Amino acid sequence: MKSRTKTLFRGLAVVVLTLVIFLSLREYDGQQEQADQQERLYFPSGKFLVESTLGFREAAADYLWFRFIQYYGAYSMGQNDLRYFDLLIDGITKLDPQFVEAYFFASLVRWSSFGDIDGSIEMLKRGILANPDKAKLPFQIGFIYYVIEHDYKRAGHWFEMAGRCSDATDKESRFAAFARYKGGDKRVSLALWKNLYESTDSPHMKELALKMIDIITGKIEIQKIYGKDFIGPIPEI
Amino acid sequence: MTSNIMTLAGSTFLETVRDRIFYLVALFGFIMLASTAILSPLTVGAQGKIMADVGLASMVIFGLLVVVFVGSSMVRKELDKGTIVTILSKPVGRREYLIGKFLGLNLTLISMLAVMGLLFLLMLFLAPGSFSLRFLGAFYLTFLELTLINAVVVFFSTSVSPVLAAVFTLGVFTVGHLSQSIRDFGQLQDGVFQRQMSELVYYLTPNLEVFNLRGAVVHGTAVSGEHLVMATVYSLAWSILLLVVAGSIFSRKELRGE
Numbered sequence: 502m503k504s505r506t507k508t509l510f511r512g513l514a515v516v517v518l519t520l521v522i523f524l525s526l527r528e529y530d531g532q533q534e535q536a537d538q539q540e541r542l543y544f545p546s547g548k549f550l551v552e553s554t555l556g557f558r559e560a561a562a563d564y565l566w567f568r569f570i571q572y573y574g575a576y577s578m579g580q581n582d583l584r585y586f587d588l589l590i591d592g593i594t595k596l597d598p599q600f601v602e603a604y605f606f607a608s609l610v611r612w613s614s615f616g617d618i619d620g621s622i623e624m625l626k627r628g629i630l631a632n633p634d635k636a637k638l639p640f641q642i643g644f645i646y647y648v649i650e651h652d653y654k655r656a657g658h659w660f661e662m663a664g665r666c667s668d669a670t671d672k673e674s675r676f677a678a679f680a681r682y683k684g685g686d687k688r689v690s691l692a693l694w695k696n697l698y699e700s701t702d703s704p705h706m707k708e709l710a711l712k713m714i715d716i717i718t719g720k721i722e723i724q725k726i727y728g729k730d731f732i733g734p735i736p737e738i
Numbered sequence: 739m740t741s742n743i744m745t746l747a748g749s750t751f752l753e754t755v756r757d758r759i760f761y762l763v764a765l766f767g768f769i770m771l772a773s774t775a776i777l778s779p780l781t782v783g784a785q786g787k788i789m790a791d792v793g794l795a796s797m798v799i800f801g802l803l804v805v806v807f808v809g810s811s812m813v814r815k816e817l818d819k820g821t822i823v824t825i826l827s828k829p830v831g832r833r834e835y836l837i838g839k840f841l842g843l844n845l846t847l848i849s850m851l852a853v854m855g856l857l858f859l860l861m862l863f864l865a866p867g868s869f870s871l872r873f874l875g876a877f878y879l880t881f882l883e884l885t886l887i888n889a890v891v892v893f894f895s896t897s898v899s900p901v902l903a904a905v906f907t908l909g910v911f912t913v914g915h916l917s918q919s920i921r922d923f924g925q926l927q928d929g930v931f932q933r934q935m936s937e938l939v940y941y942l943t944p945n946l947e948v949f950n951l952r953g954a955v956v957h958g959t960a961v962s963g964e965h966l967v968m969a970t971v972y973s974l975a976w977s978i979l980l981l982v983v984a985g986s987i988f989s990r991k992e993l994r995g996e
Contacts, residue, residue, distance in 0.1 A: 563784075599954075602782065
C-alpha cells in the first residue's frame with residue numbers, strides 16, 4: 502500500500518512538473534515576441550558584427566537570413582511591420598557581401614512591400630558592387646526599368662551589362678535586344694540580335710534571332726527610303 | 739626514432755577511436771541532413787550556399803572540439819595513469835613522445851575530415867548545382883588550421899592543466915581570427931606604443947584567417963595553388979615552432995616516478 506502511494510505520488514509529481522514546464526514555456530514564448538524586437542533593436546552593425554563571428558561569417562549570415570525570412574513571413578501574416586528590415590539586410594550583406602539572393606530578395610521586398618523602386622534599384626546596385634560578375638542583379642535592374650518604369654533604354658543598358666557577366670545565358674542578351682528595339686535603338690538591337698545569332702547554341706534561339714534580324718532589317722530599309730517619320734503603308738480603302 | 743614516433747601516433751589514434759570520437763562524425767551527418775531537409779523551406783533560393791556554409795563551418799567546429807578536448811588532456815591522462823613513465827623508460831625521447839601524440843591526433847583529424855568531407859560532398863551532390871571539387875581546397879585549409887591548433891594545444895598541455903590548456907587554446911583560436919582587426923585597430927591609434935603593440939600581437943599570434951577561404955569557395959572561387967602552398971608553409975612553420983618550444987618545456991618537466 503505504501504509503495505502504491507509512493508508510485509502514485511511520483512506519477513502525480515511527473516504530471517505536475519510537465520505542466521509547469523509547459524506553462525513556463527508558454528509564458529516564455531509570450532515574452533519572447535517583445536524580446537525578439539528588442540534583440541533586433543540592439544543588433545550590432547558594421548565591423549563589430551563581422552568580427553564577433555570569429556571567422557564563421559557566412560554561417561552567421563545564413564542564420565540571419567533564416568531570421569529575416571521568418572521576420573518577413575510574420576509581416577506577410579500581419580504579425581509585425583518591417584521596421585527592422587534594413588538592419589537585418591545590412592547585417593546579412595555585411596557578413597556575406599557575396600550573398601546574391603539576399604540583395605535580390607531585399608530588392609523585391611523594397612519594390613513590392615514598400616513601393617520603393619529607387620530603394621530597390623539601390624539595393625541591387627549595392628549587390629553589383631560586391632558581385633560584379635553575377636548576371637542576376639543587373640538583369641533584375643533591367644527588369645524593373647522594363648516592366649515598372651517602361652524606360653526601355655535604361656533597361657537595355659542593364660540587360661546588356663548582365664549579358665557581359667560570366668554566368669550570363671542567352672536570356673540576358675535576348676532581353677537586351679528586345680529592350681533596345683522597344684526603346685527605338687533599332688541599329689543597336691539589330692547588332693545584338695546578330696551577335697546572339699552567332700553566339701547561341703540553341704536552335705530555337707537562332708530561329709528567333711533570325712526572325713528578329715529580318716523584321717528589324719526590313720524596318721531600317723523602309724526608314725531609309727521613306728524617312729524617319731514614316732509610319733507604315735496607307736491602308737487601302 | 740621514426741618507428742617510435744609512428745608507434746606512438748598509431749596508439750594515440752586508436753585511443754581516440756576508443757574514446758568514441760567518431761560519434762561526432764555521425765552528429766555532423768545529422769546536421770548536414772537537417773540543413774538539407776528541415777531548413778530547405780527557409781533557404782529561399784540559397785539552399786546550396788547554406789548547406790555548404792553549414793557543412794564547412796561544422797567541420798571546423800567539430801575538428802576544433804576534438805583537438806581541444808582530446809589534445810588538452812592527452813598528456814595529463816598519461817601522467818595521472820603513470821603510463822608516461824613506462825613509455826619514457828623505453829628508448830623513447832620526450833620530444834619523440836610529443837611528436838607522436840601530435841601526429842596521432844592529426845591522424846584522427848585526417849580520418850574525421852575525410853569522412854565528414856565525403857558526407858558533405860554526397861549531400862551537395864543531392865542538391866542540384868551545388869556539387870564541386872573546389873571544396874577540396876577548403877577541406878585542406880581546414881585541416882591546416884586544425885593542425886596548427888593541434889600544435890597549440892600540445893604546447894599548452896605540456897605546461898598547464900587540461901582545463902587551462904583548453905581555455906588558452908580556444909583563446910588562441912579567437913585571437914587568431916581577430917589578429918588582423920587588432921592590427922588594423924592599432925594602426926588607427928595616435929600613440930606609437932599602441933601601434934607597435936598591435937603589430938606585435940599580430941606577429942606573435944597565428945593569423946587563422948589565412949585558412950578561412952570558406953566564403954570564397956562557397957561562392958564559386960577555387961583556392962589558388964599559390965595560396966595553398968603559402969598556407970601549408972605557414973601552418974607547418976607555426977606547428978614546428980610550437981612543438982620545438984613544447985619539447986623544450988617538456989624535457990625539463992619533472993615526472994612522477996621517473
